[in-house]
Amino acid sequence: MDNLLIQVTGTKRVVLYSPRDAPFLYLSGDKSEVLDVDNPDLSTYPLFSQARRYECTLEAGDVLFIPALWFHNTVAEEFGVGVNVFWKHLPSECYDKTDTYGNKDPTAASRAVQILDRALKTLDELPEEYRDFYARKMVLRIQSKSYSTNFE
Known part of the structure; x- marks a missing residue:
C-alpha cells in the first residue's frame, strides 16, 4: 500500500x-x-x-x-x-482481507506466484536440459506480456 x-x-x-x-x-x-x-x-x-x-x-x-x-x-x-x-488505492477485492498492515501482495499477484511455483515444480519432472529450455520459454512469455520488458 x-x-x-x-x-x-x-x-x-x-x-x-x-x-x-x-x-x-x-x-x-x-x-x-x-x-x-x-x-x-x-x-x-x-x-x-x-x-x-x-x-x-x-x-x-x-x-x-x-x-x-x-x-x-x-x-x-x-x-x-x-x-x-x-x-489502499486499489479496489478492496484486490487485497487480502486478513492483511491488517498491507504487507501482503494483492490477492491476484499472490495467486499468480503460487501458480508459477507449481509450474516450476512441474518442470522438475523433466531432465535438466528440458527444464532449462522450458523455464526460459516461460520467462520469455512473461516478458512479452509485461508492460516493461527491461528484465535483466
Missing part, C-alpha cells in the same frame, strides 16, 4: 529502491535478502550494485511519501518516534 512515514521525534535515515530495480534486489517474498544496504555482500549479491539508491534523512516533523511497491530500509539515527499511515 501507499505509505506516509511521519517522523514525530528523532531522526531516521531512509533508503528507497524503485520497483524497476526489483531484478537487482534479491527478493524473497516481500523482502530483500540484502539486509545491509550500506555494506552489501557483493560476492553473494553482485547485481545489487546496479540498483539505484534514493536516500534521505527525516527529522522531527518531516513526512515522506513511500509509494506502493517501493522497497525501503530505515535506520534510526537516534531514539525517535515514527508513525506510518497506509492506505
